[in-house]
Amino acid sequence: MRLDAKIPAGPLPQKWDRHRFELKLVNPANKRKYDIIVVGTGLAGASASASLAELGYNVKTFCIQDSPRRAHSIAAQGGINAAKNYPNDGDSIWRLFYDTVKGGDFRAREANVYRLAQVSNWIIDQCVAQGVPFAREYGGLLANRSFGGAQLSRTFYARGQTGQQLLLGAYSALMRQVASGKVRMFPRREMLDLVVINGQARGIVARNLVSGEIERHEGHAVVLCTGGYGNVYYLSTNAKACNVTATFRAYKRGACFGNPCFTQIHPTCIPVHGTYQSKLTLMSESLRNDGRVWVPKTPGDQRKPSQIPEAERDYFLERKYPSFGNLVPRDVASRNAKEQCDQGKGVGDTGLAVFLDFSDAIKRDGRAVIEKKYGNLFQMYEKITGEDPYATPMMIYPAVHYTMGGLWVDYNLMSTIDGLYVLGEANFSDHGANRLGASALMQGLADGYFVIPYTIGGYLAGSHFAEVKNDHSAFTDSVKEVQERVTKLLAVRGRRTVDDFHRQLGLVMWDHCGMARTNEGLTTARARIQELRAEFWQNVRVPGTGRDFNQSLEKAGRVADFMEFAELLILDALARQESCGGHFNDAYQTEENEARRDDANFCHAAAWEFTGEGKDPVLHKEPLVFENVHLTQRSYK
Amino acid sequence: MSKTIHLTLKIWRQNGPGDKGRFETHPAKNISTDMSFLEMLDVVNEQLTLEDKEPIAFEHDCREGICGTCGTMVNGRAHGQLKGTTLCQLHMRHFADGDTLVIEPFRARAYPVIKDLVVDRSALDRVIQAGGYISVNTGNAPEANTLPVPQDRAERAMDAAACIGCGACVASCPNASAMLFVSAKVSQLALLPHGRPEAARRALSMVRAMDACGFGNCSNHRECEKTCPKEISIVNIARLNREYFKAAFISQEN
């Protein structure tokens, strides 16, 4: 297989314009002859469905939740970036492009990132017109804030609920198209297979989660917007239904998986407090603007924070990174917290937490100021932990948050299967090895509103389609396979629950393939995962039947895929013998403990091709060519 | 500090829409007070699974109070007794050792039960389809700062927009009315200049759609506002009423 990124020729700023001109167009009257399947209703899926329907295509949209409005994008808090330069602080499309490429540790494709920065401004226009209530200045114009360590204020936000508001905007556009009959909405459906006919993606097989029926849906193209796979770690800040199933099934049908080992760990989450813990809650990064991170100097110090004198505290971020202090990037902050805990200096019942202390800020600015800035976050913290962060320091710990990897796509967002497009967090993305704050929302909406409507037309207009009905043998075979898998899961009737397996898988992944990775650890993890997977198919207990609403069965299918996918993630981590962004291999670090890239050997995107059950996948490499930016080493000292 | 409590759950079990349903009693033993309510149900479900019984079906997704998926009645209160809190954010430290909890699905004619505690709230989507949007095609939007929005108006729009669509307002309302939910969307869009062109049509058709879904009428009991996990105010209902009257009696919209 040859990976062709299809990057248009010409100077960077003109590539997208030129490409749009070169793409074939579908005659308006013909658009209604095409059926497009969109899986997922997060920012990417909802925006794509609505935009495609507005153009006149027939769209069928699927999601797992009972309503498209509940997709995981709803949970995003902080904001969305755009290069509007409203604050007049020197921003530009070029700068947003540059920051994103650099933030991604030079592992993203220049042309895609530049396009992302270009369309970012339209996104804001579109969302405002939809009624998204972004924060405003007194004069009534849009407000911006700086976010995630950026030196500019380019983040648009709607309180701490930006993702919710953007998603509700896209959802409302989607609902409008449902009302007009151009979108048929299929909620409570889980895509369990992709149907490929004559090398083209022509449909999906999905389970109706209420009736258990295995349904067939045919179309001329399939657009996957199914989000990230952070839940392979079991505990993450992702919603419980987030899964890898849709993309992994597509991988098994021939779509290459790009950079699966690029995962992001967020430093400020509420720590784990028991084995029963089901998910982790993110506390906005903005807290690090005023909170000071510290641990006791002596390992095993069990005293209450208030009883530990100043001299016996280690403000380790301030100590190690005097210029950035508590505001070092996500990966650096996360790794340092882990390092302290590994040295036995962690705090709390589990020893897996560090303090985030606001007492100095409260002393300096007064409680009222802090309350105004972070009141809702403090409240949320208290709700969950039962502790008052005004009185005692917060405890935080890093948690899995975002996955930069995903299905490999070309400049058109098409995977290695013709007619299979992948948008949003589900693709291997524009974020390289590390995503900057507030840019996932931007990417999801860019893909859905402003990229797919053009690129899919080029494909449809330029391809020949055989007539396909849903009784085609490819559908029948797929349904049979899906059915057999369901039957198999139910038939094991073992002695361990699905969650129990998932939890164990998560622990293995977190311990060996989390913030810092070693070759030995990865090798051990791979073996453990193989064992665990074997045990899963011998010993899992899935109650109930496949013919009705069965949440255990849903989970079991997802965990079964995670079990296989985890191994792919580890293979990728083992293959990438360098450190970059979210992938940190202990063997490759600078003297300052920063990720040390190996641009000579690893300046590429890894794309893994499935070659059959029980066989190792094959690695393809898309070389990344940087013509416009200079590759540098990050430093935050 | 965390401790361990034991509870008795009286839970509604119903195999499917056709089933009559019944209450079942299950013990919830050794529940850490640091658990969330849903984690407590997870623990009970793990136990049921190992005992070869069917686990209790309940809905959830984000588990951080924003997606609006979770929600059941706990001792007669939608999302439990804590103010401004979704069920997933309710922690067990708010219960005492030995408590008996009655757990029922949200009930309304417009919310048929799917299984156990899971109900079908698609009626809320149908109401939005009737007009809970601004008709702007992708690419049609003018520059974002073209229309200024006074900050306090934007804030009030945001107050209304904070609705997570959980449907607890309906569940808690003695009349199973969806007015708070509908009014939140109508208000958000009515407050913003971008939403004004369609305001009349929106108010009329959303109210019509709401009635067609079989929700009850608002008697101003204000249970919704007290229950709402996002503390959406009934000021929005008054605004919906005003928008409706303007639309019905003054505008040319039918």
Add this chain to the structure above:
Amino acid sequence: MNWFSAALGSSVGKKLMMALTGLAFIGFLAAHLAGNLTIYGGKAAFNGYAEKLQSLGPLLHLFRAGLITFALVHVLTGLYLFWLNRRARPVGYRMHATAGGRTLSSRTMPYTGIVILVFVIFHLFHFTFVDKTATTVFDMVAAAFNQPAYVLLYAALMIVVGLHVRHGFWSAFQTLGVNHPKVMPTVSAASIAAGAVVALGFGLLPLVIALRY
């Protein structure tokens, strides 16, 4: 008139009718109470008020016709809403606790309403549609309230009316869309006051009459 019936036929439209007719009744109650207070002025004053009313002639008939229409609208719509609201939750809760919204008075609106209806009919036959050639209004009322049973009955019923007004008053404002942070606290307080005035104003009269005359 199709648009008109459609506008009033929706849930919000029905409530509009309830609010307007309800407020009209509160207006009527206020006038009625003002009239009744003339009883403190003694027999002559009270009979004078009654005669004045009668002398309005056609105006009085118009007024009565209006009241009856309003009553029909309020009662029929109210009962219909009551039925619709019950139907909106066919399977009830085993436990349904309040989060602090409902009040005794909001919860009992349909019931207090029905009681008021029965009472009003009784009241009309008791004092209004009677042959008054042999007596004056004052004597009739005084006679009635010399029977303790009537005093108790009327006093109890006035509490019921007070309850209805206590929720109905502010509720009508909310329904009409008059909910504004600057105004609402006053309206809420006024609602409680209106309920109390109705209950006490009317409710104490029989007692006063019984004791004084």
